[in-house]
Amino acid sequence: MKLKRPFLSTALWTALGRLGGLMIPFCIAMIFGATPETDAFFFAYSVIFALLNVFGHVFESALVPHLARRKAEPEEVNRLAGDILRTCLPLAAGISLAIAAGLGPGLQVWGGLEAHGAHLTGRLFLEMTPGFLLAILVAHHHSFFCVYKQFWFAALSPLIRACVMLAAVFLFHKPFGIHALSLGFSAGEILRWMAAYGLMRRLTPARLLFPGPGSTAHAGFFLREAGFQILALFAVNLAPLADQWFAAPLGGGSLSLLNYADRLLQIPYLLFINGLLQVFLSFWSDDYHVSAPEDFARRIRRDARVVLLAAFVLGGILWLLRTPLIELIFTRSGLALAQRDLLAGIFGWLALALIPGMIRLFYARVLFVVNRSRFYALQAWAEFLCKVALNYFLCLRYGIMGIAMATLINYGFASVWLHVALDGFLRSHSRQVPS
Numbered sequence: 001m002k003l004k005r006p007f008l009s010t011a012l013w014t015a016l017g018r019l020g021g022l023m024i025p026f027c028i029a030m031i032f033g034a035t036p037e038t039d040a041f042f043f044a045y046s047v048i049f050a051l052l053n054v055f056g057h058v059f060e061s062a063l064v065p066h067l068a069r070r071k072a073e074p075e076e077v078n079r080l081a082g083d084i085l086r087t088c089l090p091l092a093a094g095i096s097l098a099i100a101a102g103l104g105p106g107l108q109v110w111g112g113l114e115a116h117g118a119h120l121t122g123r124l125f126l127e128m129t130p131g132f133l134l135a136i137l138v139a140h141h142h143s144f145f146c147v148y149k150q151f152w153f154a155a156l157s158p159l160i161r162a163c164v165m166l167a168a169v170f171l172f173h174k175p176f177g178i179h180a181l182s183l184g185f186s187a188g189e190i191l192r193w194m195a196a197y198g199l200m201r202r203l204t205p206a207r208l209l210f211p212g213p214g215s216t217a218h219a220g221f222f223l224r225e226a227g228f229q230i231l232a233l234f235a236v237n238l239a240p241l242a243d244q245w246f247a248a249p250l251g252g253g254s255l256s257l258l259n260y261a262d263r264l265l266q267i268p269y270l271l272f273i274n275g276l277l278q279v280f281l282s283f284w285s286d287d288y289h290v291s292a293p294e295d296f297a298r299r300i301r302r303d304a305r306v307v308l309l310a311a312f313v314l315g316g317i318l319w320l321l322r323t324p325l326i327e328l329i330f331t332r333s334g335l336a337l338a339q340r341d342l343l344a345g346i347f348g349w350l351a352l353a354l355i356p357g358m359i360r361l362f363y364a365r366v367l368f369v370v371n372r373s374r375f376y377a378l379q380a381w382a383e384f385l386c387k388v389a390l391n392y393f394l395c396l397r398y399g400i401m402g403i404a405m406a407t408l409i410n411y412g413f414a415s416v417w418l419h420v421a422l423d424g425f426l427r428s429h430s431r432q433v434p435s
Contacts, residue, residue, distance in 0.1 A: 047244075142196065243407075257342060260343060300422075363415065
């Protein structure tokens with residue numbers, strides 16, 4: 001009997017799971033406003049999540065097909081996942097400790113940050129490091145949930161961390177200040193890991209296993225096969241860090257304002273990715289192997305027109321409503337009137353960037369389906385380097401607004417380039433004679 005694929009329910013669980021995280025910046029704005037302290041937190045938080053996105057992808061996406069092939073033998077599943085964990089966890093610990101040691105001095109020497117802000121950023125990152133390592137364990141457990149078709153917890157679990165962080169900031173912001181957020185992050189990951197571990201043992205035959213040294217060949221084979229995906233993810237996650245790096249020395253809460261605008265745009269991005277792209281991706285994966293090449297190409301072009309129309313409508317509406325929307329959400333926050341005006345301008349540019357941004361995400365998913373991981377890795381690094389150059393030149397002229405402008409220009413070039421490249425791939429695929 002063929003199992004029903006829970007696209008809608010998983011998207012709803014994911015939206016609920018991310019809702020708390022989307023609320024965190026607005027609560028920070030309400031309690032702290034936009035200050036050098038919030039700038040320090042957002043920078044450290046962005047570095048943590050850049051690392052977590054890379055290591056989390058290893059377990060929650062790249063590893064899942066390899067585990068699924070061994071599903072009939074639970075011991076093999078446990079051994080392979082444990083082998084990858086034994087490789088990744090020490091690597092992540094070493095990277096995070098090196099960053100914790102060098103982040104403060106690096107921001108002060110090369111980032112142009114004053115001593116207090118640079119030191120505070122490094123300290124906040126160090127306070128969140130235990131939570132980051134626990135989050136890798138959670139991602140390891142999530143891979144089992146995906147293999148054994150228990151999707152709901154992996155989608156919902158970020159809500160646990162977010163609720164603890166929100167409780168910490170409301171209850172302890174007076175005695176601990178901005179540190180309430182970093183301590184709440186690690187406390188939230190402790191609870192999330194406890195829940196994930198308990199449910200993993202109850203709902204799946206999986207177990208937490210650290211194999212001996214003789215099994216390292218499993219990890220080596222997997223990491224070589226997934227290498228281009230991981231390489232591309234490093235570039236994708238370095239791009240937001242480049243924005244933080246250029247915003248940090250601008251001072252006056254500029255980095256916080258950029259994060260407030262960006263988090264507000266994450267809501268439509270989240271709905272687009274989980275409500276539309278994931279469904280497209282599943283059907284494309286099947287169609288690519290069973291449909292005639294010209295039928296597959298025709299379907300991709302039809303879906304691209306739907307996404308393009310949706311992107312223009314959504315981005316246009318958000319741009320038109322940028323000022324009343326910012327006033328509605330941030331009037332009761334700790335932001336001054338001048339900061340809200342600047343925030344509306346940043347949000348307006350990012351709303352326009354949403355249009356090519358959604359198209360860019362659409363084409364990236366198609367590249368995964370047609371097995372162009374190497375091309376996508378090269379494209380991701382080229383896009384990152386272009387973003388750095390645009391940030392440098394536009395920040396000199398427009399300050400924090402220049403970063404939002406650079407995002408629009410970079411996404412625009414990337415979406416056009418991906419459209420041309422993918423059209424070439426589809427035409428080439430259509431000319432092939434199915435075997």
